[in-house]
Amino acid sequence: MNTDNIWPALFLVGLVILIWSRRLGKTPRVFIPDYKRGVRFSRGAFVDVLGPGTHHPFTLKQQIEVVDMRPQPIFLDRVSYRDVLQNESFMSIGAEVLVGDARLAVNMLKDQIKDSLPLVRHAVQSLVSRGIADDSAEYRIKTSEDITRIVNDELARVGMKIANVEIVELWSRPGLERNTTVSN
Amino acid sequence: MSLLIPIVPLAVVIGFLILRLLWGPLASSNLLEYQRGVLYRRGLPVKDLGPGRHRVWLGIEKLIIVDVRPIQVSYENQQVALRDGATAVYSFSGTACVTDARKVIYCARNYSQLPEFVFLCCSRRVMNGFSAKQLRGGNDALVAAITKCAEPRLTASGFELLTFRLNQVSVISASFQE
Numbered sequence: 001m002n003t004d005n006i007w008p009a010l011f012l013v014g015l016v017i018l019i020w021s022r023r024l025g026k027t028p029r030v031f032i033p034d035y036k037r038g039v040r041f042s043r044g045a046f047v048d049v050l051g052p053g054t055h056h057p058f059t060l061k062q063q064i065e066v067v068d069m070r071p072q073p074i075f076l077d078r079v080s081y082r083d084v085l086q087n088e089s090f091m092s093i094g095a096e097v098l099v100g101d102a103r104l105a106v107n108m109l110k111d112q113i114k115d116s117l118p119l120v121r122h123a124v125q126s127l128v129s130r131g132i133a134d135d136s137a138e139y140r141i142k143t144s145e146d147i148t149r150i151v152n153d154e155l156a157r158v159g160m161k162i163a164n165v166e167i168v169e170l171w172s173r174p175g176l177e178r179n180t181t182v183s184n
Numbered sequence: 185m186s187l188l189i190p191i192v193p194l195a196v197v198i199g200f201l202i203l204r205l206l207w208g209p210l211a212s213s214n215l216l217e218y219q220r221g222v223l224y225r226r227g228l229p230v231k232d233l234g235p236g237r238h239r240v241w242l243g244i245e246k247l248i249i250v251d252v253r254p255i256q257v258s259y260e261n262q263q264v265a266l267r268d269g270a271t272a273v274y275s276f277s278g279t280a281c282v283t284d285a286r287k288v289i290y291c292a293r294n295y296s297q298l299p300e301f302v303f304l305c306c307s308r309r310v311m312n313g314f315s316a317k318q319l320r321g322g323n324d325a326l327v328a329a330i331t332k333c334a335e336p337r338l339t340a341s342g343f344e345l346l347t348f349r350l351n352q353v354s355v356i357s358a359s360f361q362e
Contacts, residue, residue, distance in 0.1 A: 052227025073301035171265030
């Protein structure tokens with residue numbers, strides 16, 4: 001190797017690095033910790049879900065949406081309903097909402113937690129209004145399990161899930177039907 | 185041999201450029217007295233850091249900072265249904281602080297909301313199991329029961345329960361039996 005061919009080679013290497021660095025400088029570096037996931041799109045189409053690490057899209061055609069997979073505690077205060085015996089009832093629920101499917105959650109919900117709450121509330125109301133409110137510990141445990149199952153079925157459509165459901169308050173009293181006399 | 189003289193500094197420059205591209209610039213981050221940090225490298229936690237100056241390769245590392253100052257929670261005029269059907273109004277305040285920064289990062293999206301959630305759930309749950317007669321008897325047993333419920337849950341999430349107070353408890357509507 002002599003000076004005649006080493007200098008063009010070094011020039012070429014330098015040029016490649018320069019172009020590479022200028023190109024990467026235009027796109028932001030995305031750091032994804034182990035409690036988040038990145039949903040990568042290229043030209044607007046889904047490509048893959050990225051795990052923990054540092055990711056640097058090479059072109060502006062690629063975009064990475066970062067999704068937080070950590071649970072968010074929610075408190076549903078006094079979800080009111082009438083049970084099958086028309087007893088006026090309400091229950092308060094504490095639970096954790098989290099992302100189950102990062103791709104679906106990004107595509108279906110603008111605000112993953114806030115937008116999940118109406119679905120959770122509706123699923124809870126429809127479930128508990130089909131039963132009879134009971135103050136026993138067994139009822140609370142069984143209802144919590146049922147709520148987890150039903151709400152997860154509902155939330156799975158938007159890539160979310162619910163966990164650690166606990167009924168923290170339950171109230172029920174005889175409703176109108178019991179006091180109303182039927183007249184023909 | 186004569187070629188090495190210009191090549192060595194050039195190779196150093198090229199090597200530095202490649203390193204900078206892959207690892208990013210080296211930056212320093214200061215953690216204040218009331219902050220703790222967890223250093224993440226390539227997405228995984230590698231080190232817990234205390235107050236002071238820390239160097240971070242911006243391309244592959246990130247410092248997640250946790251504020252360990254006590255979190256104050258206060259709720260006024262909360263209503264709760266009691267075991268016998270009566271309704272009580274209560275107010276409470278509580279304080280919790282971070283003891284384990286790493287646990288706290290993973291416990292919730294917004295860790296500062298967790299003590300609030302735990303206090304709210306435990307107070308509502310415990311009071312829902314009390315009757316109006318028991319509530320009129322005094323608050324000590326109630327506070328003890330709520331604290332007993334909240335303490336292990338906060339500890340499991342990396343917090344320490346500092347204080348919990350029931351500022352007001354009054355029964356406002358009669359039970360079904362009455």
